Amino acid sequence: MIHRKDIKTLHQNLDTKFFELLKNPQLPHILLNDVTSFQCLCKILSCFIYLSTAVFIMTPLILMANQYFHQIHPIKIMFVFPGVYPWKISPNGLYYKFHFIAESASILFASFVSGGIDCLFTLYIFQINGHLRDISYRITHTNDKTNHKKMIRECILQHEMLMQCRDILEQTFGPIILFTMLVNTMNLCTQMFEFSQVSTEKSAINFFYEIKSFLHR
Incomplete structure (x- = not known):
């Protein structure tokens, strides 16, 4: 919400003008050359995030059900977040259901937001790369019929627009990336200490939490 206007400007500059470039019959094969790689990367990232989220939520239920079927009493309560x-x-109380639903909802929302931000950042980088390819193509494919002054002026304006988009990306996503790196560093140190203090059985449980934290970097 803080950078809403900047993100709107970024989207208008990149997304709208990128589709205008695609209308040129000579550019689609140049602009979309690596689109498959970006698409696969986003799909793989999203699949791993949602899969790890499901494992993260289901692990406490499975372990508690295992205690129940093996008639282990009292059943040790497990939450999504320890x-x-x-x-x-x-x-089976109301408090446990409330805590479990609230924690599950929070981790679902965090997963959706995290996956969406990662894919959106990748999309913007891909579109900036496409604009740079367009500039390179226009400069290297000039001929006698081309209005060189007009073409150079348009390329300069387009490059200035890309520099503005770069600054917006740095201002908007920079703090997010820095905060994520710091939190993950502290989280990994904490979990490594926990691994050294628990038994082999509990280490297997904590392994799922480690995977979840790694995928949300």
């Missing part, structure tokens, strides 16, 4: 609360929570 934590301790000052009030008493029973496995």
